[in-house]
Amino acid sequence: MIAQFAADAVDKKFSKYKHEIGNGAIEGVAGQAAADEAAARTSFIPLMSIGIPENAVMALMMAAFIIKGIQPGPNMIAGHPDLFWGLVASMWVGNCFLITLNVPLVRYWLSVFKIPYNVLFPAILFFCCIGTYSVNNNLDDIFITAAFGLLGYTFMRLEMDAAPLMLGFILGPMLEENFRRAMLLSRGSFGSFLTRPISGTLISLIGIFVVWQVVSFFLQARKTTAPHQLTEPLAP
DSSP states (O other): OHHHHHHHHHHHHHOTTTTTTTTTOHHHHHHHHHHHHHHHHHTHHHHHHHSOOSSHHHHHHHHHHHHTTOOOSTTHHHHOHHHHHHHHHHHHHHHHHHHHHHHHHHHHHGGGGGSOHHHHHHHHHHHHHHHHHHHHOOTHHHHHHHHHHHHHHHHHHTTOOSHHHHHHHHHHHHHHHHHHHHHHHTTTOTTHHHHSHHHHHHHHHHHHHHHHHHHHHHHHHHHHHHHHHHTSOOOO
């Protein structure tokens, strides 16, 4: 999900079809699909190389490996090469099957758009309510979902991008957990975030990106106000 939102933000900023992204442009669909596939495949890298699951799905897979007596990590390739390369081969086989099935069936998938909107919209709401209720079997979750749906509609009417909010909602708990862990390891010192090469480099890049965004905003504002200043009539 994070990869898809990041790809959508990059498409809206750098694509030559940026004004059409989100309104039916195939470039936006292709970019998000490619980002989703790339994230799904590369999530195996930290699990297989250092034994750290990247998400909940990889955590379940790691638990399955451990149950079978296999410890994911640096020694997995040498200790279980058949399993490792079999997993890599399965990705190629799976993609071949997807191409074989989706290309001839794409015309049938597109038939979903022929469903009338007055039928499709209530069906989507119905399944959203069922999915929300089935998580905790609590009716209040449906009302919370409806409230956030109205909030999202308000954001859309105000032309506010929902992607940063979604990324913050997903990455916020992960950021808090790892920040507390880093503060415990550094015994309350913030200097470790700047002295460590990886964290120092990332923080520097974030700072440069923020400064670049502020400068770009003021330059764009100056370009939009300059033509109005030139067209103003001269004072007598």
